Structure formats: C-alpha cells, structure tokens
Amino acid sequence: MAMEGTLTATVRLATPADAPSIAKLIRELADFEELSHACVVTEEKLHSSLWKLPPFQGPTVLMLEVCQQEENVVEVKEDWHAEGEVFEPIVRSVVLKNPIDDSAREGFRSPSTGTHTTVGFVLFFPNYSTFLAKGGYYIEDLYVRKPYRGTGLGTILLKSVVQQAKKLRAGRVEWCVLDWNVNAIKFYEGLGAKVMPEWRICRLTGEALEACAL
Template sequence: MIRPATPADVPSIAALIRALAEYEKLSHEVVLDEATLRDHLFGPRPFAEVLMAEADGRAVGFALFFFNYSTFLAKPGIYLEDLFVLPEYRGHGLGKGLLIALAKLAEERDCGRLEWAVLDWNEPSIRFYQALGARPKDEWVLYRMTREAISALAAEG
C-alpha cells in the first residue's frame, strides 16, 4: 500500500533513511535529528513530502520529494530526493508503486518534470528506472555546495 506520510511516520522515515544510507555506503554522513525532520516535513513551512510504502503492517519503503521549478516550461516539477524499499521487499512492485503515485501527483499538480539522481554504480536501480521510461541527463553535471562552502560564500557579502 502506498500512502502519504503523517507525523507519526517520522521514526519509520528516519529508520528508512538510515537503511538507505547503509545501502549506499554513506551511513557515516547521516546526522539527521527526528525532531528537525518532523518540523521540516510537517511544520509550519514544510520543505518536503513523503510517500510511504507499507507491507505486512509496517513501513518498508518511502519516497521523499519536493518541488522545483522549470523556467523554460514555466511549470513546477517534482524532485525525488530519495526512493528506497527494504531489500527483502523489493521485487513486489512497491518501488514502482511509489513512482506511480509520484507520477499521479505530478499530473495533478501540473508538473512539467519528475527528476532524480542515482549513484552511477547502482545498476539495479538504473535498470529499474530505464525500464519505466526514465532517461539519464548525461549532458548535465550535478554540483553541490556543503555547509562550509555556503558559509564562506555568504560571508563574502
């Protein structure tokens, strides 16, 4: 079953984020605080939304997303930050179900795009996404500023 997350799901979301980080070999980067996560998802100014995948009466997957904007299309878009299903529940349609629910949201909200990034070594996910019709944007290079770089740039002003 796929459904929107509620504040009561925050501990499950946090646990799934940690499981995703372990799968991506990035556990050392997880410093999330559940209270902050709850505020950022369900507080007065939500920054992101989450869809939950449930099976056997428990949360086994999630999709965390937020809106971006295409100036060329003059339309909002959905950026999928994380999509994860616990390994033992893969192959049962839950990942596809999460993406279908996101595609429906994108249509309901008149979005021009649904985008995400995938680690270049994650061949199972790449094959899964391509089977659904997604295509890589090889001509674009992702850039990131970390907290230190943001602070240094902000200090210049």
C-alpha cells in the same frame, strides 16, 4: 513468519507519527549508498523540518506499507491535510514470486494501522522548470527495504509520485541516481526515464556553504 502469496500494498501520506520509521529508513539508505558518515538525521530534525508546509507545497513524504491480503485490511485515513491537496491512499495487490522473510518486521509497524508493515518511502518537493515555465517535483529519496526489492513495490511508490504530479499538472518529475547503481538505472530506464550523463550535480554544504555566502 514469512510473508507469501498476495500482499496488499498501500501508499499514503506520511504524518509526524512516521518520523521514527522515516529516520530508520533514511539511515538504511545511507548505509546502502555508503554515505553513513554524511547522515545526521534524527527524529527531532525531521519534526522540525517536515510538515511545516501543506502537502505538495513543500517537502512531502509518502509511506509504502504492506500486509497479507487475507488479513483484515484496516482503512487508512490521513489525519492532517492543512490547506494542501488531499491525497487519497493508493492500494494495490502484489503477487509474490517468493516468500519474504522480514526479520525486522516488528520494528517497522505502521503507526497508522498497527498491523501494516512499513517497507519504504519517497520524499520529494516542488521545483520549477524555466524552459517549460511549469512547476515540477524533485525526488530526493526513494527507498524500499531489502527484503521487499524486486517485487514491484518500488514501481508502485514511484508511480504514486508521478500520478500526483500529473494530477497537479506538473511539467516533470526528476531525480538523481548513483552511477554504480546499475539495477536502479535499469529500473528507471524501464519506466521510461531518461538518464542524463551529461549533467553533473553541483553542491555547497557545510563549511563550503558558509564560506560562499555573502
């Protein structure tokens, strides 16, 4: 059944129970960026690498979920915080201009409520600016599933990271965007982000990483 009218969007802290959805979303992102050949993510790898540090002190994932506003909205409660910063779920209403037909909806049921549908995620981690002498956050991935793009949900997801960064007095939030992804570039610029074409990413991975080590 198509989703229409007004949606309730919730951004919450991911838990280990979200690993299957996160893995599927990462694979979808790799397909979109034509980088599937480089994507080796598995649920097991996520379990062994995420959730080792308290939220916002290491890799942190926020999940984006929706449900029809007229449905009984289940309160979302986080089931872990360790000694990290508490993140209260962010809830917003989104008015749809057009109905959304999500054929994969059943495969993205939220483990947190059983009724909400997972539609995206953002993964980020702390970094540090020597020029500002302040910590900040780097967004590794921000992804919204195709049926839900252009609805304002991506803005809610990105601003959730920015809001938390402000709360923690971070100096900046930064990320990369592929040069051919014109829609994403316009979206980020519309939010006030500066795209910096004079900078280039340098990366060592795989055999090159091993060869460069002392």
